[in-house]
Amino acid sequence: MTFHGISPDIRAALERVLGQSGVAADPTSMAKYLADWSGDHHGSALAVLKPASVAEVQAAVRLCGTLGLAMIPQGGNTGLVAGAIDIGTTPGAVVISLERLNRIRSVDADNFTLQADAGCILQHIKDAADDQDCLFPLALGAQGSCQIGGNAASNAGGVNVLRYGMARDLIVGLEVVLPDGDLWSGFSGLRKDNRGYDLKQLFIGAEGTLGIITGVEVKLSPKPGxxxxxxxxxxxxxxxxxxxxxxxxxxxxxxxxxxxxxxxxxxxxxxxxxxxxxxxxxxxxxxxxxxxxxxxxxxxxxxxxxxxxxxxxxxxxxxxxxxxxxxxxxxxxxxxxxxxxxxxxxxxxxxxxxxxxxxxxxxxxxxxxxxxxxxxxxxxxxxxxxxxxxxxxxxxxxxxxxxxxxxxxxxxxxxxxxxxxxLGGSVSAEHGIGRTRQRVYWTGMSPVHCRLVSTLKNAIDPAGLMNPGCLFPVTETCS
The missing domain is CATH 3.30.70.2190 (Alpha-Beta Plaits)
Incomplete structure (x- = not known):
């Protein structure tokens, strides 16, 4: 893995926003954020930012935008396609880890919903639901370390998709920090809400390329007898x-x-x-x-x-x-x-x-x-x-x-x-695209599909600072 030096002025600016404990810029403290669990991918970053609140995520995003720093959102770092690790495409990036945003915000057993910070471990969400005699059915091998924000950003699957669907089908609402630092909240607790565009769907499966998910509201089910x-x-x-x-x-x-x-x-x-x-x-x-x-x-x-x-x-x-x-x-x-x-x-x-x-x-x-x-x-x-x-x-x-x-x-x-x-199938059923599959994903698009996804990306992240190199090859344009 590679560690690019960060200037003292930029580090000081980041620490003014996040505090010294919220900025890691030395090889030892950054190492675990720059390698995936499989050992297949090793990356680089200028620094790892660890905001402790939604407000700090907003402040960090605004500052990075001002400084022109690319941002790589990271959850539990259990992915398999280098979606949260730079592997050589964006040497001027910082990793933004959501691990300190780890609260269960609320459990509403009457309405079968749960709200949590994006950095909340999936197993903790499953346990909180179980305590209320409910079930959160998303089940993955990495559920003891993956985070619900990453599950949403990658549209995670797992063993219970057959009955309960992908992460997309289990999410009621999201809270997202946009590339300009503004906060969009789509929380309502409603199972049916047909007021125009379903904006949360833009961010589910987008792998952090349109914003940073900071909160997730999920559907619960009755606990099986x-x-x-x-x-x-x-x-x-x-x-x-x-x-x-x-x-x-x-x-x-x-x-x-x-x-x-x-x-x-x-x-x-x-x-x-x-x-x-x-x-x-x-x-x-x-x-x-x-x-x-x-x-x-x-x-x-x-x-x-x-x-x-x-x-x-x-x-x-x-x-x-x-x-x-x-x-x-x-x-x-x-x-x-x-x-x-x-x-x-x-x-x-x-x-x-x-x-x-x-x-x-x-x-x-x-x-x-x-x-x-x-x-x-x-x-x-x-x-x-x-x-x-x-x-x-x-x-x-x-x-x-x-x-x-x-x-x-x-x-x-x-x-x-x-x-x-x-066979008319897909190269990614549940792991996402990340950086390892972006070329086959991109070259397999129809021109219309390419135009639509590029329009969304350019409209929401015009500076291209949100997880560059993930999903979109950095230098690619539509033909």
């Missing part, structure tokens, strides 16, 4: 999609998660926890979860459903969780395989989205390409199949030098993007 979990073994991904179609009909909206895991991923899960044992022995694993209020005979519903699909030979084996601990052990496989990949080292990581019916085709074409053109590399297919999101990752041979693996990885990633694009 019961949860049933099953781990299934299937002969193929085609069978898994057929199973999902039947599950949607038989179990309706009681399905809260439907995850598929290629059996090849089990080795990675054991890197995270050597004691993990697969409940089934089959080419494809499915983890299905149902949840409901206490009045529904949920276990009987799941048992009857499984009996039916096993009679049709869609499912070869099934294990129904007999306790919360056993259900947790099932989920540990899904969570562990991600950790195991990180422990193994560099790998090609994708976040692809296709129509649900195209999932088997996507996986077959991607596996075929890797096997034919990159022998020795290991394909890994898993994801939130119920919403069309597949993480198709590729592991390099262990004896291949990392520099060589990364060089090959660029070509592999590009080809995987070609495959998903040909």
């Amino acid at each position: 019961q949860i049933e979990t099953a781990y299934l073994g299937l002969p193929s991904f085609e069978s898994a999609i057929a199973l999902f179609r039947q599950a949607r009909r038989d179990c309706s909206d009681l399905i809260s998660a439907f995850e598929i895991i290629g059996s090849e991923c089990m080795e990675l899960a054991r890197l995270a926890d050597p004691t993990i044992v697969a409940p089934v022995d089959a080419p494809v694993h499915v983890l299905i979860e149902l949840s409901s209020g206490a009045a529904v005979e949920l276990r009987s519903l799941l048992v009857d459903f499984l009996a039916g699909v096993m009679e049709r030979h869609l499912v070869a084996d099934a294990v129904l969780a007999e306790s919360g601990a056993q259900a947790k052990a099932f989920w540990a496989i899904r969570e562990g395989l991600v950790e195991g990949q990180a422990r193994r080292g560099y790998h090609v990581r994708t976040d692809l989205s296709v129509r649900i019916s195209d999932i088997p085709t996507l996986i077959a074409q991607a596996r075929g390409f890797v096997a034919l053109e990159h022998p020795g590399w290991i394909s890994q297919a898993y994801g939130h199949a119920g919403d069309g999101n597949i993480h198709f990752n590729v592991l390099p041979p262990l004896d291949l030098a990392e520099a060589d693996a990364r060089a090959r990885g660029v070509a592999i990633t590009a080809r995987l993007y070609d495959i998903v694009t040909a």
